[in-house]
Amino acid sequence: MADVQKGKPTLQKPPGYKDPTVPVQRYPRAPPRKLVLPPSFHQKKKRRSFRRICCCSFCILMLILTIIFLISFAVFYLWFDPKAPVFHLQSLSFRHFNVSVKTDGTYLNVATLTRVEVRNPNEKLTYYYGGSEVEMSAGKDKDIDFGSTNLAGFTQAKNNMTSLKIETKNNQLVEDGVGPRLMSRYKNKDMVVNVEVRTTVGVEWNGWKIRPLGVNVFCGGVTLKTLNREMPRCTINLLKW
Structure with a gap:
């Protein structure tokens, strides 16, 4: 019986079998591999630094220019003490004022003579004016046209x-x-008259000119009676040209 057991074939171990009696050898774990990014993901430190330097330089330059401008303006204002020109509606008269009724309608034939006083209150600055466009009208809504004309430019010391x-x-x-x-309003002198002047004004000092x-100068909005007693002051507004 023992002989039979000795002659019994030995069983083959299955693949991957590990003998539990054999000690397991532990090998050191390899360090994790560093993830390699494509070149497009790399930060361009040099370019970013250059842009930052340019931005800071530009801001500093603008700050310096602003300070210089404010100081120059303050010096100019304190030294010259600039004042705006003053306009007054000096007088307004009619060469003729006729209303005629014809078969095809009613016509107004009018001719005006107006004087506008311009003062330069500055003691150190000269004003120079470009060509002017003048429009004359009547009524609070400027709905009656008295005509228009152009004036040549001039220099005011x-x-x-x-x-x-x-x-x-x-003639309309x-x-x-x-x-x-x-x-009726013309005879009673309660007609409201308006004068509007569009021009350009520049400043000059010792040959130096400012652009x-x-x-826009508006004179009027007053009646003919008022003009006989006083010279109303005109208003000045900057045009959006």
């Missing part, structure tokens, strides 16, 4: 007063009811 002579005329068709009302600015 310091502490100087200039009187501008403005002549306009117009008006509504039948408007003509008699205008004639002229477009201005």
Whole structure:
């Protein structure tokens, strides 16, 4: 019986079999591999630093220029003490004012002579004016056109007063009811008149000139009676040209 056991074939161990009696050898774990990023993900430190330097330099330059401008403006204002020109509606008269009724309608034939006083109150600065466009009208809504004209430019010295002579005329068709009302207001001197001047004004000092600015001068909104007693002051607004 023992012989039979000795002759019994030995069983084969299955693949991957590990003998539990054999001690397991532990090998050191390899360090994790570092993830390699493509070149497009790399930060461009040099380019970023260059941009930062340029941005800071630009900001510093703008700050310096702003400070220089503010200091120059303060010095200019304190030294020259600039004042805006002053306009007054000096007078307004009519060469003729006729309302005629014809078969084809009612016509207003009018010719005006207006004077606008311009003063330069500065003691060190000279004003120079470009060509001017002048429009004359009547009514609070400026709905009655008295004509328009152009004036040549001129230079106004310091502490100087200039009187501008403005002549306009117009012959227009008006509504039948408007003509008699205008004639009545003209005779009673309660007609509201308006003068609007569009021009450019620049500053000059010892040959140095500052670029002229477009201005809109409005005189009027008053009756003929008021003009006989006083010279109303005109308003000045900068034009958005």
